[in-house]
Amino acid sequence: MRIPVRNVYHLLLYAWDHLAYGEEEIAAEAGFTRLQDLFAHVLATVVGRLLVRGLDRAYLGASETVAGVKGKLDVATTVKRSLLLSARTQCEFDELTYDVLHNRIIKATLRLLLELQLTDSVAGPIHRLYTKMDAVGDAQLRVRDFQRVQIHRNNRLYDFALRICQLIHENVMIEPGSGRVTFRDFRAEGRVMARLFEDFVFNFLAREQQRFRVSRPHIRWHDAQGTEVDMQRLPIMRTDVVLEAPDRCIILDTKYYAEALKGQYEQKKVDSSHLYQIFAYIENHAASAQEWPPHEGILLYPVTEIPFSFRYRLNGRPIAVQSINLDQPWQAVHEDLLAIVA
DSSP, rough: OOOEEEEHHHHHHTTTTTTTTTTGTTTTTTOOHHHHHHHHHHHHHHHHHHHOOOOOOOOEEEEEEEEEEOOOHHHHHHHHGGGGGEEEEEEEEEESSSSSSHHHHHHHHHHHHHHOOOOOHHHHHHHOOOHHHHHHOOOOOOOTHHHHHHOOOOGTTTHHHHHHHHHHHHHHETTTTTEEEEEEEEOOHHHHHHHHHHHHHHHHHHHHHHHSSEEOOOOEEEEEEEEHHHHHHHHOOOOOOEEEETTTEEEEEEESSSSSSSSSSSGGGOOOHHHHHHHHHHHHHHTTTTTTTTTEEEEEEEEESSSSSSEEEETTEEEEEEEEEEESSSHHHHHHHHTOOO
């Protein structure tokens, strides 16, 4: 399954719930065919905005040898090093600096991008931005650095830039032996894309339609009984998307597979495990809601070739097995997804 680069970007914007500050328009006319070029272009645009606004600064503790006294005098070090003989002291003080963790992450990511084979139209801006961040130290990027950044009201514009940085960092690979730096096309990673597709559908429906309340509840097994130990072994029914209105409840489960239907040629069938799963969700959720509103289910698969739409009534419950084509202009994807829950 191949999803156009630009559509991957839209999936990410919804999955991250980040359609603010004009990020949706950044890639509008870029026309990139490789993910690394697209994300480098997006990062360059966002970092350019941050530089125009002014990079974030913070007070960090520093310890230096200075002439006279600055801040808090470190008496022990001053005496030990006999600094007073040269009219100098060792002092500790807070310094307002651009060299903070979130700026270091951005600069390290720009440096990482310069090692990739980017198109010239992207490589130039990345290099210029990197040189403009001369007040920020060069640091080796570590995975845990992303969890250490504190995003708050005053630096919230960094959130999107740091998400792009983390995505780039997670997908850059160094080839053993040659040391060549490449970018992994994560569109081929089933687990990564499955989570991305699920989060996209959830946030898209939460944002773009007004009829339903959108949630992701855990469904309890109706009238389940057993010992405490036995009950702990029951699997959790964790829903992907539940849409609730006074007159209708839809349980939607997203599936991301290269082959949505099982079998060969005209004998292909709906995956039985997927059908059993959505049926169990509907029955148990309906039982806990005393059957009202009427419950139905949707199994939603992305497809880039032959679309399909099957509709059943199983034990009186409407269940749709539906594809959505992600290999089409984004406005068509937008309209098709809204139509599925109309």
